[in-house]
Amino acid sequence: MLDNIKSLQAEVEKFSTTSLQELDEFRIRMLGKKGAVTLLFGDFKLVPPEQKKDLGQAINVLKNTIQDKIKTLLSELKHKDEGPSGLDLSAPGEPVLLGSRHPVSLIRNQIIDIFKRLGFNVSKGPEIEDDWHVFSALNFPPEHPARDMQDTFFIEQDPDILLRTHTSSVQVRVMENEKPPIRTISPGRVFRNEAISARSHCIFHQVEGLYIDRNVSFADLKQTLLFFAKEMYGQDTKIRLRPSYFPFTEPSAEMDVSCTLCNGKGCNVCKYTGWLEILGCGMVDPNVLESVGIDSQEFTGFAFGMGIERIGLLKYGIKDIRLLFENDMRFLEQFQNAL
Numbered sequence: 001m002l003d004n005i006k007s008l009q010a011e012v013e014k015f016s017t018t019s020l021q022e023l024d025e026f027r028i029r030m031l032g033k034k035g036a037v038t039l040l041f042g043d044f045k046l047v048p049p050e051q052k053k054d055l056g057q058a059i060n061v062l063k064n065t066i067q068d069k070i071k072t073l074l075s076e077l078k079h080k081d082e083g084p085s086g087l088d089l090s091a092p093g094e095p096v097l098l099g100s101r102h103p104v105s106l107i108r109n110q111i112i113d114i115f116k117r118l119g120f121n122v123s124k125g126p127e128i129e130d131d132w133h134v135f136s137a138l139n140f141p142p143e144h145p146a147r148d149m150q151d152t153f154f155i156e157q158d159p160d161i162l163l164r165t166h167t168s169s170v171q172v173r174v175m176e177n178e179k180p181p182i183r184t185i186s187p188g189r190v191f192r193n194e195a196i197s198a199r200s201h202c203i204f205h206q207v208e209g210l211y212i213d214r215n216v217s218f219a220d221l222k223q224t225l226l227f228f229a230k231e232m233y234g235q236d237t238k239i240r241l242r243p244s245y246f247p248f249t250e251p252s253a254e255m256d257v258s259c260t261l262c263n264g265k266g267c268n269v270c271k272y273t274g275w276l277e278i279l280g281c282g283m284v285d286p287n288v289l290e291s292v293g294i295d296s297q298e299f300t301g302f303a304f305g306m307g308i309e310r311i312g313l314l315k316y317g318i319k320d321i322r323l324l325f326e327n328d329m330r331f332l333e334q335f336q337n338a339l
């Protein structure tokens with residue numbers, strides 16, 4: 001009998017399984033009603049008294065070994081269902097990286113927001129344009145340098161198909177398709193054949209503004225832009241308009257805001273002038289109105305155009321426009337909570 005117990009003991013110690021069914025079969029084979037251990041206890045009754053102590057102990061050890069074995073195998077099998085072993089399932093999770101809007105989008109949305117409050121709607125036009133919408137309808141003379149390959153990316157010539165160099169092309173499309181009163185802003189991407197530097201890029205973004213109605217005056221333009229400047233850079237911001245030239249506006253002006261960093265006192269960002277140039281503007285040239293079939297005797301209007309990147313560089317004190325296009329996480333992450 002002792003031999004029998006010993007060989008069972010060895011069998012139990014060797015036993016291993018990865019299947020619940022096999023484990024159950026093992027349990028029944030050992031501990032079931034007709035199982036090996038139950039039979040041993042039956043035989044035990046017939047054992048002479050002087051052998052009872054040793055045999056009894058041996059059977060009990062065997063029974064405990066079986067029960068421990070079943071317990072360990074069962075818990076191993078359960079953990080296997082929960083996940084691969086070696087993984088600490090109670091470890092805290094990795095934080096999920098949240099995306100955020102690109103600074104150019106943030107500033108564009110802010111500009112749109114400000115003009116929406118003045119009743120401007122948003123219009124869009126194609127990035128691939130024809131000569132008419134980018135130049136001819138806007139009163140560019142045929143020999144104007146912007147029509148040169150050095151300034152404009154041409155896709156095809158005769159007839160000219162090109163990447164728009166400014167969002168003023170959307171003005172033309174809106175005026176062709178809508179009747180005054182028109183009050184619209186057109187955000188979008190523009191392209192210029194320029195060397196990339198800290199201050200300029202060959203791809204950037206503009207927001208165009210156009211207002212056409214009866215009796216629109218230069219005073220309306222100035223007041224609209226003053227409202228914009230104060231909303232964008234703070235209520236203490238001052239503006240000034242300097243005479244300038246664009247083929248499609250007459251008179252034309254460039255607008256400066258008081259330096260956002262030194263409040264007009266003079267610093268190296270404003271080159272000690274106290275002023276920063278932020279946009280071009282003017283009264284829509286009667287030639288432009290006529291080219292799109294709007295009666296320039298009845299209607300007048302103003303237009304303006306600004307670079308989104310430039311507005312943002314000045315707002316956030318960013319020194320290099322290229323940072324906006326390099327998608328460096330260390331830069332972009334700083335705008336996660338902006339606006």
Ligand code: PHE
Pocket residue numbers: 165166167168208209246249280281282303304305306
């Ligand atoms: N389109 C001009 C530019 O890109 C800006 C502008 C727009 C000027 C509207 C006047 C009126 O520089």
